[in-house]
Amino acid sequence: MRRWWFVCGIVVLLLTVLAAGVLPVLAGTQQRITVTEQFVAPNGKIEKKAVRVPCPPKRVVVLGAYPAEMMKALGVEKAVVAVDNHTKEKTQWPEYVVKLPDVGSSSTPSVEKIIALKPDLVIEAFMKPGLRSQLTRAGIPVLRIYGYKTELIPTEIRTLGLAFGCRARANDYAAYIEKQWSTVRERTGKLSPRQKPKVYWESSLGDWKSHGPGSGAHPLIEWAGGTNICAGQDFSYPTVTPEWVAAKNPDVIIKYLKREQAGWTVKGTKEDLQKLEDLRRQIMSRPALKNTKAVKNGQVYLISDLITCAPQGAAGEYYIAKWLHPELFRDVNPEAARKEMLEKFYGEELKGVWVYPPLK
Structure with missing residues (x-):
């Protein structure tokens, strides 16, 4: 009996040592x-x-x-x-x-x-x-x-x-984005193919570089009720020819630009806006685009890459949808949506110019 109690004491002692020394190490292991x-x-x-x-x-x-x-x-x-x-x-x-x-x-x-x-x-x-x-x-x-x-x-x-x-925070963030996209898709979901304007979306990487299936821009165009003229391309980021785009005759042209290309976080002075206007006019003056419906009707837009193919694209999508279908999104204020997103998830205020021309 004494031997049994002795063994039990040793076991208790070992467990105490483990609890005091080894277990904290294990608890700290990543x-x-x-x-x-x-x-x-x-x-x-x-x-x-x-x-x-x-x-x-x-x-x-x-x-x-x-x-x-x-x-x-x-x-x-x-x-x-x-x-x-x-x-x-x-x-x-x-x-x-x-x-x-x-x-x-x-x-x-x-x-x-x-x-x-x-x-x-x-x-x-x-x-x-x-x-x-x-x-x-x-x-x-x-x-x-x-x-x-x-x-x-x-x-x-x-x-x-x-x-x-941080699963709860991630779910809130992801769900917020999904909600914005759903709102847009619900309004454009019943449009017929004939009601969907043809869109040429040009990359920030250079002239005539576009976006096909698998790119970030492709679903943004489709969800906003547009038809991507590069939808049939075999690559996510095809390089197209001026003649090809001219033959497609897009109704809307969207050029997205990086911060260093357009100075998107500027305050919106006359000089800043003039720079954006110059960039827009350069696109509209290209020989292959001059006779497209998009240029003739003034449907040529600049937008920041930070609010398109990006997490904040959930707010940027409202701009795209409003450009393509102003009547369907008459009550939507894209700037307010972006302001809400910045404050809610980034703790920041909305500053600067992020699309051009500005929405009326």
Whole structure:
């Protein structure tokens, strides 16, 4: 009997030691979970892949302005230790990115700089596969989050919510975006093909570079009640010819521009607006476009990339819908929708000019 009590005492002592020493270590160990990342092939088809990530990540390198924006909206931006140079130097939004070091371009970052920062996660949108492999071999998980593929945005937000342990906030954010899109689609859902204006959407990457299926702009055009003239293209981002666009004779032309191309966060002075007007006139004066319905009817618009193929595209979609179907969206104030989104999820006020010409 004494021996039995002695054994029990030893067991109790061991359990006490474990509870005092080992268990706290285990409790402090970072949990890992499996999430699903989305990959969009050049033909627009979506492939899925399981990725093991820490939960929550404590040191994150973010390569891309839109994932950086999502981090801000989810309230986990303090975990970001570095960004890509374009986000830091060109986009400069959200403002927290300006104070962070950069690790080079988003597609070809410096692996050495990333490793030196000791991140427990890298978030990327289009990093070269070879560089991604180098990071994973170094033991650093990599998660693809586009942030500009419209149809994937709510899913990607919820994926980040899982990884960062903020599911409720992520669901609110994603649901808000989905609600705005649903409002637009409900109003345009019964339009016949003949009622849908033909749209030529030109990329910020250069003249005659457009958007087909699989791009962020394609669903925005369709949901707003338009017909994308590049819908039949085999690539998500086709380069078209001036003659081809002229033959399609679009009813509406939309050019989306990056901040550095148009100065979208300006205050709206006469000089600022003149710059936008000059850009618009350059498009309208192209020989191949001069005789299109869009130019003849003045249906040529400029819009910021931050409010189109982006999380804030949920508010930007109202501008597009109002351009295509002003009668259906007579009661909608796109500026008010964007103001609400900025205040609700980013804690910021609406500033600057983001579309041109301004809505009347």
